[in-house]
Amino acid sequence: MTTDPSKVQLTEDGRLKHFLTTEGLSRELLTEILDTADSFISTQERAVKTVPLLRGKTVVNLFFENSTRTRSTFELAAKRLSADILNLDIAKSATAKGETLMDTLWNLEAMYSDMFVVRHADSGAAHFIAEHVTPNVAIINAGDGRHAHPTQAMLDMLTIRRHTGSIEGKIVAIVGDILHSRVARSQIHALRTLGAAEVRVIGPGTLLPRDIDALGARPFYNMNQGLADCDVVIMLRLQKERMQNALLPSESEFFKLYGLTEEKLALAKPDAIVMHPGPINRGVEIESAVADGPQSVILNQVSYGIAVRMAVMAMAMSGQQSAQMIDEDGAQ
């Protein structure tokens, strides 16, 4: 009845037809995404920014959780691929559960949509839609619960590759609330596949999930030890509600222990880069001097986001079309 998420997103000949998770994707495929995104970055520098890859296609932004930033970059990416884009803010129309979810999706499919960009509070939601609801619509996961945020992870990979030359052999530290972070999970899988020498996760015991080492990440509770010799430092956003949930005493104690300051950054390699998926809480997880400092590539990350999303949308649409052509041939 249900298959491995990493298989659901691939065609029989191993091409992307949905983009649900970085887990289980080959190094070649992840590299293809990065190379394709790189090629779009050069088009972004031209005066005419659109390419016709998705002309005549309808992309629906389905955001069951609010997110202005991610949604906007997907919207821009779709427009630059010449697609028609429809934004549906389902978070506002409340009930995003079971039958309602399916009814909404079937209605949209009936309107000849070609691609859904989905954000949902439930882990596995994008996978569920791809497998059980609308298998003929390409699904791009824009964040599902704590599970995955693969386009964010891939734009982070692109950032690392463009600023340090390669992911191969790098030591990467991810700092903060790993427990609730879909970004961290997607980053860990992508970094491991792309050959990072070591992936470290740094935070207090309450925010590092149990058995995180089974994912191939090495846990550190002491930030000074965790940052030693790192090539890349990725800071995660800390949500306010963690304090109410007895996971942390206060923002100030968190900053004291895990906030990125110039002093702590000095323990990493001298040319280490600092990343953050945003939006930043200055003075909570990172101090302004570091966020705006010479080692920060935070703003570049945002601009790469459009190119990466263009790349996966183009690749998934092409894979989805070829899968459907094979199905039709099979039917005849």
Place this chain on the structure above:
Amino acid sequence: MRYLQIENARLIDPANNLDTVAEIFVADGRIQTIGRRPIAGEIEESIDAQGQWLIPGLIDLGGHLPEPGYSQKGSIASETRAACAGGFTHICSLPDTKPVADTAAVIQLVLEKAAKAGFARVLPLGALTQGLAGEQIANMVTLQEAGAVALSNARRPIRDNYVLRRLMEYAATYDIPLFLTANDEALSAGGCMHEGPTATRMGLSGIPETAETIAIANILLLIEQTGVRAHISQISCARSVAMLTEAHQRGLPVTADTTLANLLYTDEAVEGYNSLFNVQPPLRSERDRLALLQAVEQGHLAISSNHQPHEIAAKKAPFADAEAGMSQYDHFLPQALSLVHRGELSIDALIRATSTIPANLLGLRQQLTEGAAFNACLVDPNAENVVTAQSLQSRGRNHPALGRTLKGQVKRVFVDGQLVFAS
């Protein structure tokens, strides 16, 4: 007298140290003779059960019946018939119906519908607290008089230890047995699967084993203090087994069961967000599964179904939003036999855990012995069948073995000498 004769079956009943091929004669709902012909009377019907096993009928210590209140998930008739198809002659129904079984009227309704359906006997568990809200003591004596065999709060929380203590004291006064589940609500809140590496990777909220073990510690200490007769339902952790063993060593007469699913599967079954395996208690680690199996083998633990039928829509949702539970009555015995075929459990231990221990707990005489009521099941241990939707008697479509081939087939089930199921 007119007899039913069953020939050539292998009779297995560990309660009587019985494992032999012998003929058996049944009349007036009872076993009249085993291994010898009755002195007088005629054979009304004879069954040649060559290659089949005759075992005591299974008794379920906890399954969910969808009536009253959840007719979209099935009926008492459909689910008791499914129970027979799985080898059960008796089932304890959990009280979390709608309305909950906290009044004599609901208990009577369940009993009447079950009797009218005529499949497995239903032994209702009454609600332990009013509305199952965990606050106010239910009318325990009234419920018992109406036919409740024990009281349970299903998996709903009891407000605090004060209420739990008083419930136990009150029940102990009238020697009413309690079926308790061990679940610390504060620790399990929001969780939808076992807390472990699979949950971490899939980004699903975990239920730590302490949600169960802390609750068991509470329950055991209060049983000791109040002297109530209590059974702990649906344990899932290795550590819980150790705690129960320690309690037994101290002489505490507490019994417990685990669910068949916890013996068959681990948390890895959730892989791929398969909502069929969204169950409470959650499927735990391989270490837990093996410890539970060992306790069953040693005769310390019963096996219950935790049968919970659902319509397709209830499971067709992202994992955490899907309703918990699996349909288990159909093919229950073949699924359990897979443990025997794999060498993980002996047939004696399986029969003890699904029939002998539950019978002792409920004061039933479920035995293959002369004079006992004929509640039994004929099973072909080697017949192979593919589990299809069409093969299900239950209306629930959430059977975990759908599409799989199972070895072992229930051929006939008798309740008080009456044939209630045949395949």
